[in-house]
Amino acid sequence: MTMHPQTDERADTPAEASARGKLDRRAMLAATGAAALAMIGYPLVRRLWRTPQPVFLARGQRYDGPLVETIRDGLAAVEFDAAWVRGRRVLLKPNLVEPYRDSPHLTTHPSLVLAAAEVFRGWGADVAVGEGPGHVRDTQMALVESGLEEALRGEKLPFADLNYDDAPAAPNRGRTSKLAEFFFPRSVLEADLIVSMPKLKTHHWVGMTASMKNLYGTLPGLVYGWPKNVLHYAGIPQTVVDINASLPRTIAIVDAILCMEGDGPIMGTPKPLGLVAIGLCPTAVDATCSRIIGIDPGRIEYLALAAGKLGPIADRDIPQRGEPWQGLVEPFAIVDVPHLRRLRG
Amino acid sequence: MSWLDETLDRLCRRPVCGYYARGPAAVEPTALAAMALVGHGRVEAAHAALQWLAGLQSSRGSLGIDGQHPSPCWPTGWAVLAWQAATPPQSSKDARAPSPWSDAAGRAVAWLLATKGTAERNNAVMGHDTTLQAWPWVEGTHSWVEPSAIGLLALKSSGHADHPRSREAVRLLLDRMLPSGGWNQGNKIVMGRVLRPQVQPTGLALAALAGEEEEADHVRRSLGYLDRAISAPVSPASLSYALVGMAAHGRFPADAGQRLAAAAADALGHDAPPYPLALAALAALGADCPYLKAAKA
Numbered sequence: 168m169t170m171h172p173q174t175d176e177r178a179d180t181p182a183e184a185s186a187r188g189k190l191d192r193r194a195m196l197a198a199t200g201a202a203a204l205a206m207i208g209y210p211l212v213r214r215l216w217r218t219p220q221p222v223f224l225a226r227g228q229r230y231d232g233p234l235v236e237t238i239r240d241g242l243a244a245v246e247f248d249a250a251w252v253r254g255r256r257v258l259l260k261p262n263l264v265e266p267y268r269d270s271p272h273l274t275t276h277p278s279l280v281l282a283a284a285e286v287f288r289g290w291g292a293d294v295a296v297g298e299g300p301g302h303v304r305d306t307q308m309a310l311v312e313s314g315l316e317e318a319l320r321g322e323k324l325p326f327a328d329l330n331y332d333d334a335p336a337a338p339n340r341g342r343t344s345k346l347a348e349f350f351f352p353r354s355v356l357e358a359d360l361i362v363s364m365p366k367l368k369t370h371h372w373v374g375m376t377a378s379m380k381n382l383y384g385t386l387p388g389l390v391y392g393w394p395k396n397v398l399h400y401a402g403i404p405q406t407v408v409d410i411n412a413s414l415p416r417t418i419a420i421v422d423a424i425l426c427m428e429g430d431g432p433i434m435g436t437p438k439p440l441g442l443v444a445i446g447l448c449p450t451a452v453d454a455t456c457s458r459i460i461g462i463d464p465g466r467i468e469y470l471a472l473a474a475g476k477l478g479p480i481a482d483r484d485i486p487q488r489g490e491p492w493q494g495l496v497e498p499f500a501i502v503d504v505p506h507l508r509r510l511r512g
Numbered sequence: 513m514s515w516l517d518e519t520l521d522r523l524c525r526r527p528v529c530g531y532y533a534r535g536p537a538a539v540e541p542t543a544l545a546a547m548a549l550v551g552h553g554r555v556e557a558a559h560a561a562l563q564w565l566a567g568l569q570s571s572r573g574s575l576g577i578d579g580q581h582p583s584p585c586w587p588t589g590w591a592v593l594a595w596q597a598a599t600p601p602q603s604s605k606d607a608r609a610p611s612p613w614s615d616a617a618g619r620a621v622a623w624l625l626a627t628k629g630t631a632e633r634n635n636a637v638m639g640h641d642t643t644l645q646a647w648p649w650v651e652g653t654h655s656w657v658e659p660s661a662i663g664l665l666a667l668k669s670s671g672h673a674d675h676p677r678s679r680e681a682v683r684l685l686l687d688r689m690l691p692s693g694g695w696n697q698g699n700k701i702v703m704g705r706v707l708r709p710q711v712q713p714t715g716l717a718l719a720a721l722a723g724e725e726e727e728a729d730h731v732r733r734s735l736g737y738l739d740r741a742i743s744a745p746v747s748p749a750s751l752s753y754a755l756v757g758m759a760a761h762g763r764f765p766a767d768a769g770q771r772l773a774a775a776a777a778d779a780l781g782h783d784a785p786p787y788p789l790a791l792a793a794l795a796a797l798g799a800d801c802p803y804l805k806a807a808k809a
Contacts, residue, residue, distance in 0.1 A: 265697070267708060268744075302697045304658060305712045307747035307788070331531040331538075333580075350581075371703055389538075389577050390584060392649025392656065394698045400653055434705040502703055504637070 218479040220448035221245045222455045223488040226495060228424050228443045234282035238420060241445035242286070244488035247418070253291035255359035258327065259283050261422075262365045262381045265302035265433050266313035272427045272437035275366050277318035279422045279443070283362060284324055297354050299329030299384045302433070304393045306330055327354035330388035341412030343472055344405035346397075349413055350390045358415055361385070363449055367423040367440070367456050368431035371502045373403050374467045374510045376432050377456045378419035378449040382410050404468035411449060411477055419452040420445050423459070428499035438499060450478030451485045458482070461498030462510050515776040516796055519789045520552055527561035529786035530578075538578040539565060541787040543590035547802040548793035550597045562598055565591045566616045573619035574627075584650040585623070586659040589666035590803075592620045596669040597802035621670045624663050625677055629655025639701020640688050646681040657688055657695050657713045661720035669806035673723070685717050686730055693733030694741075709734075711741045715753030719804050722760035731761050748775035752791035759798040760808075772796055 223241035228234065242249070261275035284294045296319060300309040306328045310316035319326050332352030339346050355361065365381035373380065383395060383406075391397045398406040411417065423442035427435040442459070446452035450473045454464035464470045464480040474480040501507050513521075523529070523545045528537045546561035568575050574585035595613035611617075629648035634641060646660030664681040672678055688700050694709025695717045701707065714734055721727060738754045742765075746754070752775075755768050765771070776792045779785060794801045 265708075265710075303710065303712075304697060305710075305747055305749045308711065308750045311745050311747055328532070331535065333536050335580075388649075390581065390650075392584070392586075392653065393658070394656075396648070396653040396656070397650050430703060430705050433707065434702075504703055 218484040219486050220446060220451035220478050220484065221486040221488050222444060222446040222448075222452050222492075224455070224459075224490040224492060224495060225443045225445075226441055226490045228441050230276050230278040230424060234279055234443070235285050237443050238279075238282055238286045238445065239289075241420070241443065241489065245446050247447060249290045252287055252360060255292055256357060257287045257292040257294045257360045257362060258354060258358035259287075259294065259296045259362045259364055260381065260385060261296065261298055261313075261315065262376075262384065263298045263300045263303075263309045263313050263315065264384065265300065266309050268312050268314070272425050272435070273366065273368075273433065274313045274315075275364050275422045276424065277313070277315045279420070279424070280315065280364060281318055281322055281324075283364060283420055284322060287362075292360075295325045295327055295354065295358075297327035297329050297332075297352070297358075297385075299332075299352070299387055301383055301388070301394050304330070304388060327352065329355065329385055330393075332387060334387045334390055337413060339409050339413055341405075341409030341476075343408045343412075344401040346401050346406065346409060349410065350387060351385060351414070352387055355385045356415065361415055361417040363417055363419045365419070365421055366427065367421055367442075367444075367460070368427035369429060369435055369460070369499050369501055370432050371430055371504065371507070373407070373469060374462060374501070374507060375453070375457055375460060377421055377453045378417075379407050379411050379453050379469060379473065382414060382417070382449075383407070385410065385414060404472055407469040408472045408477065411473065417449055418445075418447045419449045421452060421456060423456065426460075426499070428460075428501075430502050436500075438497075440495075440497060442495060448478035450474070450480060454478075454480035454482075455485055455487070455492050458492050459495050459497065461496060462501075463512060466510050466512065515773050515780060516552075516793060518780060519776060519793050520549065520554060522784060523549055523786065523790060523793070524554055524557040526786065527557055528564045529561075529790070531787045532785045533783045536578055536580070537564070539568060539575045539587035540577070540590050541790060543587065543594035544790040544794060545786060546594040547597045548790045550594075551794060551797045551800060551802045551805075555598065558594075558598060562594060562613055565594060566613065569616055569619065573621075573623035575620070585627070586647065586649045586662070588620050588623055589647070589659070589662035592617050592624070592666035593662075593669055593803045593806055595620075596666075596806045617670065621667065621672065624666055625672075625675070627651060628677070629653065629660075637703055638699065639704070639706075640699060641684075644680060644684040644687060646677075646684040655684055656698060657685065658697070658716055660684055661713075661716040664720040665803055665807045668720075668723075669803070669809070673807075682721065682724055682727075685721060686727060689717070689730055689734060692737070693730075693735075694737035695734070709737050709741070711738065711746060711750035712753045714738055714741075715750070715755070715757030718757030719753075719760045719801075720807070722804060722808055735761060735763055742771070746775075748772075748779050748788040749791050751775050752788065752795035755795040755798070756801045756804055759795075759801065760804050762799075764798045768798070769796065 363378035632642035647663035
């Protein structure tokens, strides 16, 4: 069985490298707790040490606006090391869960994907776009309906169909769910950097979908089905955490320009926000998105599970860059069902 | 050379094929390629594919998605259909010759009969009958439209159209149909909201419902949806499934050949992926598409 090429000894991400000074000092303090460290696992503690995690917010954004500049500025603001990506493989992962051409609030807009591609290509990266739509078995149809097929052809951007890619087994590094392993597509495993590019939406099962839940689409439907029902049976919040914990390094660029509220992630209504959110830690980015749509991130189960393990969700640990989130709060309508009532407190 | 000849030549050269030109060989595209070759009279060329499928069969009778993944086993029904398509009908002059695939097909059918999706207690959130059981994508999970349609076609092709499992699969497909026609990939209604239809699952479900004449109203609504849907830009795979689903109920658009030619030309002009090309070759056969014909027989 082919194993995950990622190891705990992998090179640090740009943010990790920049934070290393702090880590080393904390590591010294933690040395006396070596026994506890061994019990809860090195990868877990590594991530705990990595707070704070900045998040950049840009307001007044439009799909026909200067998104390349926004993304470049945002990545610089969260201390992304542009030189690091030269010659590396970058996989942009939009959300095309179930596209319909008359519902642009459902899927990541092609303009944002192309802008991100231009930024990373400009820095010398080898860029591809990859997605395994969760509710559409015909991936090409998803590309047609979302408008992405035409956009990718125009820019000669390669597309990896993650639903049908060869998918060796990789260990579940999160171990929050009962799943022992994941089958990640090779184009995911071989990427040096995954950029989660979700559409910010409410989600009628777990409250919100943004950069962490978007990574469900890195798993192949061939193995997990359409929908990826295996993950549902194993627990959506738990598997969201496990997938995020098991992937190669991942950052987030969120399409919150035209969002979805109400009965998301498919049947909700458009909610324009005009925002782009960027960060090196998907957990921190999603916690900020959650605050913006009026939900305490601690009430979203997968964020509560990820807190401290994959990244911070406490406001004090997420330095804001660009616009402060407090001035951008726009509560989203949430479906009135018993399991979501706790979201509003 | 026509797109169809070029496609069949490609499939003849590589009958054991994958979803993409450079991808690993997989059960579903290989079974479809075998049926396309059989349907177009290139039976000899299909043998390597049929043999390869038999070689992947597990001791339980199931087939996984490819040589590396013995599970999930949802493509098993496609293998049954491919083996049945290559088996001469009882009425033909070759019928006395034993089919080399009959044992494999029989064991795969036994697996299908023994395997079902999980039943859940009906609840207010899900708008379909969650107690109905047909086939899941992955064992241990719920039944879904496409694997149920594939399983139903396979049972029908094997003389089990009246088996209780087939009848329940028909009920499940009808229950999952959207009120205005067509099928979504997954659910019908969730939390009171009706979902939207998609072309591919609709085409496949309609194919599986061939011969269910008492369900004319359901079929009419879904055919109406497909008519509208394929008038907009559509991928080769979805177009092909749609055309076979329509052919199953006697409605094959007059311009189907032209549409398929355009779709196949697009695929051939890029990477010539075997999977959609095999589907297009099958759709070109209309009502004689082997997976449809075998199920009707």
